[in-house]
Amino acid sequence: MSNYILAFESSCDDTAAAVIDDKYNLCSNVVGTQVIHDRYGGVVPEIASREHVKTIMSVAAEALRQAKIETGDIDAVAVSNNPGLIGSLIVGLSFAKGLAWSLGVPLITVNHMQAHIEAVRLTEPELSYPYLALVVSGGHTELVWFQSAEQVHIAGRTLDDAAGEAFDKVAKLLGLGYPGGPRIEKAARDGNPDFVRFPRGLRQKGNYNFSFSGLKTAVSDWIRNQGMDLSSSLQLTADVAAAFQASVIDSLASKTFSFARSSQIPTVILAGGVAANRTLRDRFIDEGRKWGIRVIFPEIRFCTDNAAMVAAAAIPLYRKRLFSPLTVNASSRKGTVQSSKNMPDPSLRKKKIDV
Ligand code: KG4
Numbered sequence: 001m002s003n004y005i006l007a008f009e010s011s012c013d014d015t016a017a018a019v020i021d022d023k024y025n026l027c028s029n030v031v032g033t034q035v036i037h038d039r040y041g042g043v044v045p046e047i048a049s050r051e052h053v054k055t056i057m058s059v060a061a062e063a064l065r066q067a068k069i070e071t072g073d074i075d076a077v078a079v080s081n082n083p084g085l086i087g088s089l090i091v092g093l094s095f096a097k098g099l100a101w102s103l104g105v106p107l108i109t110v111n112h113m114q115a116h117i118e119a120v121r122l123t124e125p126e127l128s129y130p131y132l133a134l135v136v137s138g139g140h141t142e143l144v145w146f147q148s149a150e151q152v153h154i155a156g157r158t159l160d161d162a163a164g165e166a167f168d169k170v171a172k173l174l175g176l177g178y179p180g181g182p183r184i185e186k187a188a189r190d191g192n193p194d195f196v197r198f199p200r201g202l203r204q205k206g207n208y209n210f211s212f213s214g215l216k217t218a219v220s221d222w223i224r225n226q227g228m229d230l231s232s233s234l235q236l237t238a239d240v241a242a243a244f245q246a247s248v249i250d251s252l253a254s255k256t257f258s259f260a261r262s263s264q265i266p267t268v269i270l271a272g273g274v275a276a277n278r279t280l281r282d283r284f285i286d287e288g289r290k291w292g293i294r295v296i297f298p299e300i301r302f303c304t305d306n307a308a309m310v311a312a313a314a315i316p317l318y319r320k321r322l323f324s325p326l327t328v329n330a331s332s333r334k335g336t337v338q339s340s341k342n343m344p345d346p347s348l349r350k351k352k353i354d355v
């Protein structure tokens, strides 16, 4: 008999729920994206929290309906409780706590960035350590070396803007709107990546940190110095988008593979919203071939925020019975290393759990 986990994700502007069984079979995956933010050119935190409150119940019901299970079939409730927008996290966490309490099942809290990485197990459940993961999202850019489940090291991180944030800011400069990543990727398809060479941040050998705020300033200065109205030239917009994207991809790929090679890490994972970018994925595949390093990604639909990744990240914790007390809090503190408060707690163990 299967055990089912109902998982929630509400850390930013997506209200999502998914059902998975403890063998990594995904039974449903529902994502409600809040389009209301488009008109403000970015996520408005207070609006995001209120939208989560409005939709979380129906998203949960739809996830159960698609999975063809009922609340009584749920064996654990999982939720990402950090990092993210604090108001948004609290909505998902409170809902998950209430549901776990009312059903008498354990609560599992998951780090959102770790969930981005664990999304690869939806296609490769048996993935083994060691591996190097580059997590690139709207709020994070981190290079994390998993020697084992317990030995996790941050090899590098951004010192200023995250990669996704750079995409969003430059898209705004180019008048492409929000969210910037997919729009820059689309515009760049018709552009020349060598049209202008924008800077690559922190290029010194052995420096595995990232920096993207100088790049954003360089794009902004370049546009101003041209004295041109970009909106009058689709080709110019495409060329600048392609040249900007090339700079981001170069920094991400060169640092990731340089670290993997120097530490002889056999596998590289690319995860997070920016990992949905096909040009970036192609570059990682090329680098992997060149250096004999295996490269894996989550499926594109599991790269941007979703609850299937939270469900996948909850499975190892469920198997080890690492549950959270109902007093656990949400936190906006940045970072990938597991910082939720799961711990063995016999009072929360459900009898029917069979590991
Ligand atoms: O992981 P995610 O969905 O949310 C956060 O945890 O932040 O990542 C969202 C970020 C946004 O900055 C968005 O512009 C970027 O991922 N993104 C992309 C693409 N799709 C989403 N960036 C580049 N190319 C894409 N195709």
Ligand code: ZN
Pocket: 112, 116, 137, 138, 272, 273, 304, 305
């Ligand atoms: Zn995310």
